[in-house]
Amino acid sequence: MGLGCIVGQDLIQRSLASKNEKIAKYSAITAGVCYIMVGTIPIMLGLAGRLIMPGLEDPEHVMPNLAIEFLPPFLLMLFMGALISAIMSSADSSLLAATSLMTNNVILKIFPRVKRKNLLPLARVTTVIVAVISVGVAIRVKQIYHLMVNSWATLFVGIFVPVTAALYWKKANKLAAWVSMVSGTATWLGYIFLNTGNFQEISDPIFYKAAAYGGAVAFVSYLIVTLLRYDRIKPTKLPSEYPPA
Structure with missing residues (x-):
């Protein structure tokens, strides 16, 4: 499901704002490396929190509880400010x-x-x-983890295949993209509701299976529509400018 983050518009807009292609390319690579390095910090803190606070009821409170337990008031204030700023x-x-x-x-x-x-x-x-x-x-979703997984899964099953095909396949087209997005999302939602009935009581295996099935259906449907209908599909013309003032 992490592949869905690659086509996230909030990330792509940073590359599109680059001065040129070279800057966009190397800044994206640099950001990816930094993301991995910085991302290991909360993971290590989370693992340490399980050992230091084994009786913690909600694992999502590990970071704040560690900060309250071990940081002096001034550093605690800086930590909370940095956390809120990042959010x-x-x-x-x-x-x-x-x-x-x-x-x-x-x-x-x-x-x-x-x-x-x-x-x-x-x-x-x-x-x-x-x-x-x-x-x-x-407010409705009980855990941030489930909310984040659903967000990434939405991008993965709905957008990843059409965007990737548009970048690397000359036969990419609008009809196949629509079919892929609709079929992938429908498969993902259908699998979840058939197994749980809602989004609040879902185990991790169901999350991952739903995303895997949705991504597979999105890929297969895109491939089938393109191969069967490509000769009848007119190339999509991209708009050259915004609507007139």
């Missing part, structure tokens, strides 16, 4: 990414005559709506 940084990137996708890839497709001067107010309203929905989902 806010990730949250605003995700909100802007979702807003961009909804505005440019959904709303403008449904209402292509929207003028450019109306895009900013539209994006602001979309941001508020996405934020409210996100808060509702966060």
